Amino acid sequence: MGNLDDPRLNFNYRTRETGTVAMDTKRDRFQWVSEVAYKNVHRIVTRGYDTTELVEQGYGLTDILFIDFQSRIPLIEEDKMLNYIMVCMLEDGLSSPANISRIVAGGKTILTQAAGSSILAFGHAYGAYQEIGKLMDGILARQEKEGKPLAEVVEAVVKTRLDDPALGVSGLMLKDPMAKRMIARAEKLGVAGKYVSLMKEIVKAAQKLSREPVDIDLLGATAAVMFDLGFTPEATWGILAVTRAFAAGAHYCEESEREAPVCLGQTLTPKEWYDGPEDRPVPTIEERKKVAKAMEAQTPEEWKQIFLERQRIKGSGWAIVEEIDDPRRKI
Amino acid sequence: MDRQPLIKRKTAISYKTEEKTVVRGYSVSDLAEAGYTFYDMLFILFQNRIPAENEADMLRYETGEFLEHSMSPSAASAIAVIGGRPNLPAAIAAAVMTFGSAHGPGAAHGYMMHKYIERARVEGKTLEEMGKILVDEYMDAGLAVMGMGQPQHLDGDPRAEPTHIKHEQLCSGVYLALQRSIEKHFNARRKKEGKAFVAVNMIGAGNTALAELGFSPNAAWCIGCVCRGFSCAAHATYTMKKGHAWAASKREPMVQMLDLSMIKYKGPADREVPSQTERQEYARKQKEEGEYKKWAI
Numbered sequence: 001m002g003n004l005d006d007p008r009l010n011f012n013y014r015t016r017e018t019g020t021v022a023m024d025t026k027r028d029r030f031q032w033v034s035e036v037a038y039k040n041v042h043r044i045v046t047r048g049y050d051t052t053e054l055v056e057q058g059y060g061l062t063d064i065l066f067i068d069f070q071s072r073i074p075l076i077e078e079d080k081m082l083n084y085i086m087v088c089m090l091e092d093g094l095s096s097p098a099n100i101s102r103i104v105a106g107g108k109t110i111l112t113q114a115a116g117s118s119i120l121a122f123g124h125a126y127g128a129y130q131e132i133g134k135l136m137d138g139i140l141a142r143q144e145k146e147g148k149p150l151a152e153v154v155e156a157v158v159k160t161r162l163d164d165p166a167l168g169v170s171g172l173m174l175k176d177p178m179a180k181r182m183i184a185r186a187e188k189l190g191v192a193g194k195y196v197s198l199m200k201e202i203v204k205a206a207q208k209l210s211r212e213p214v215d216i217d218l219l220g221a222t223a224a225v226m227f228d229l230g231f232t233p234e235a236t237w238g239i240l241a242v243t244r245a246f247a248a249g250a251h252y253c254e255e256s257e258r259e260a261p262v263c264l265g266q267t268l269t270p271k272e273w274y275d276g277p278e279d280r281p282v283p284t285i286e287e288r289k290k291v292a293k294a295m296e297a298q299t300p301e302e303w304k305q306i307f308l309e310r311q312r313i314k315g316s317g318w319a320i321v322e323e324i325d326d327p328r329r330k331i
Numbered sequence: 332m333d334r335q336p337l338i339k340r341k342t343a344i345s346y347k348t349e350e351k352t353v354v355r356g357y358s359v360s361d362l363a364e365a366g367y368t369f370y371d372m373l374f375i376l377f378q379n380r381i382p383a384e385n386e387a388d389m390l391r392y393e394t395g396e397f398l399e400h401s402m403s404p405s406a407a408s409a410i411a412v413i414g415g416r417p418n419l420p421a422a423i424a425a426a427v428m429t430f431g432s433a434h435g436p437g438a439a440h441g442y443m444m445h446k447y448i449e450r451a452r453v454e455g456k457t458l459e460e461m462g463k464i465l466v467d468e469y470m471d472a473g474l475a476v477m478g479m480g481q482p483q484h485l486d487g488d489p490r491a492e493p494t495h496i497k498h499e500q501l502c503s504g505v506y507l508a509l510q511r512s513i514e515k516h517f518n519a520r521r522k523k524e525g526k527a528f529v530a531v532n533m534i535g536a537g538n539t540a541l542a543e544l545g546f547s548p549n550a551a552w553c554i555g556c557v558c559r560g561f562s563c564a565a566h567a568t569y570t571m572k573k574g575h576a577w578a579a580s581k582r583e584p585m586v587q588m589l590d591l592s593m594i595k596y597k598g599p600a601d602r603e604v605p606s607q608t609e610r611q612e613y614a615r616k617q618k619e620e621g622e623y624k625k626w627a628i
Binding site for chain 2 (some may be wrong): 029243
């Protein structure tokens with residue numbers, strides 16, 4: 001013990017203090033700080049409005065979403081538009097959130113576990129609202145900085161992002177009019193703004209540059225209209241993921257009603273689906289020294305060689321190259 | 332692009348083709364175009380029917396009430412999870428998952444109601460009589476009567492009684508009759524036992540209305556809990572954008588949620604780690620003495 005026989009350690013392991021840290025009396029005590037809501041014994045208040053007074057006055061869930069996230073009462077047209085979007089977003093068949101909910105239901109869980117887990121399906125491809133928000137705000141910021149025509153900036157960006165699942169333009173809705181009808185409804189209600197205009201430019205550029213037929217998809221339409229309604233990309237991400245979770249609850253119910261639960265060890269994986277190493281004998285512990293070799297790299301060159309070798313091992317994670325972004329990052 | 336579902340299932344909820352998404356036979360896009368609301372959609376989704384206007388009004392009222400509840404276990408979870416700055420949906424999912432047997436036990440309340448309404452039918456009793464039976468059976472067994480009391484709103488949840496009144500105005504039925512009877516007999520018995528009045532909570536009021544609207548115990552639970560997910564998303568987003576990650580900063584003028592001084596330790600006193608040569612004898616003795624059982628969880 002002591003300094004573990006290593007002088008680089010900057011404290012002594014033998015003489016470290018024991019016990020917990022005393023209460024910090026120099027600073028204010030901890031409180032839940034919020035700009036969103038508070039409650040006391042007799043009231044629940046969001047952004048200054050008593051929630052019971054809101055519903056007594058006829059405001060509903062969709063109005064309160066504007067209040068919670070934007071601190072304002074929406075125009076009637078805005079509330080109508082949010083309802084329209086949420087109607088369209090509630091159910092999407094056996095897509096990822098429904099599948100997750102059903103898989104969780106199969107373990108004989110409770111509803112909240114399944115409905116909650118469905119929200120985890122929303123990432124940077126499925127329901128990529130944070131990503132498309134960054135993309136659109138990035139284009140607008142770039143256009144403002146460079147002073148070039150919007151179409152020119154959009155085309156330069158879209159050229160590099162044609163395969164991006166967060167582009168909002170794809171081949172997914174070539175035959176389904178839902179996305180285009182949503183944009184038309186936003187325009188009819190007078191709530192379409194700069195994001196709808198920008199999305200139209202993105203569609204135009206993608207159609208010009210893509211070799212495959214493409215059009216606005218549900219991500220593109222919902223994102224553009226939600227942003228024009230004043231919701232941030234993060235708020236949109238949260239609101240629409242939760243919207244979908246209601247239907248994930250219905251899928252939980254149906255899975256529980258129609259299917260038998262799934263037990264630990266029950267599910268088989270066919271050997272035909274396996275393409276890993278051939279079956280091989282397990283070496284004895286004595287043989288281990290001969291078989292096993294350490295793989296620490298000592299030079300960048302060695303590291304690169306090992307890196308590439310590791311990338312060939314499916315399921316190791318080495319082939320995934322991504323940037324885990326700080327969600328606070330501003331455009 | 333592979334557009335086949337991951338799992339193969341027969342489903343009566345919806346289908347989706349390249350042309351449209353259909354829920355319970357209705358094109359979703361057509362429903363939106365026709366002006367149906369999210370409240371209508373929840374009836375179509377869970378009940379395979381378009382609701383009467385009074386029913387949709389009740390659901391609008393109730394989901395509006397459910398949405399925001401400031402600091403409760405769900406919002407606290409969302410705030411704690413976002414402290415590590417994962418993707419936002421992780422914090423919202425955690426928030427929805429906090430709902431269980433103590434925080435918003437909606438399904439359990441619904442099953443309790445069904446059981447006693449069925450007994451009223453089979454035993455030929457009124458719902459008023461059955462409310463008393465329920466209360467007596469629960470209290471005699473030392474069980475909490477679901478739907479009563481709230482740890483923060485000591486004089487009664489401010490949303491609950493207004494929800495009951497709106498329920499009476501818009502869609503009164505068997506569930507409300509039983510719930511009102513439960514509340515009456517629960518407090519009559521408490522009074523007789525010299526205990527204070529306890530008001531109905533949002534499970535007792537809100538879940539009763541959802542049941543009256545035709546939502547199953549789990550569907551009602553889903554609506555209540557997932558609704559809260561919206562406000563938890565707001566709390567998590569606020570914390571993500573305006574709070575410090577980790578919630579332990581010493582730079583803040585206020586002690587943070589995860590400041591070291593927030594820890595109060597009540598476990599075994601600090602003790603020497605035995606060496607590997609001492610280990611076997613040490614472990615045997617520790618097991619024999621059994622003092623560890625006091626701490627096992």
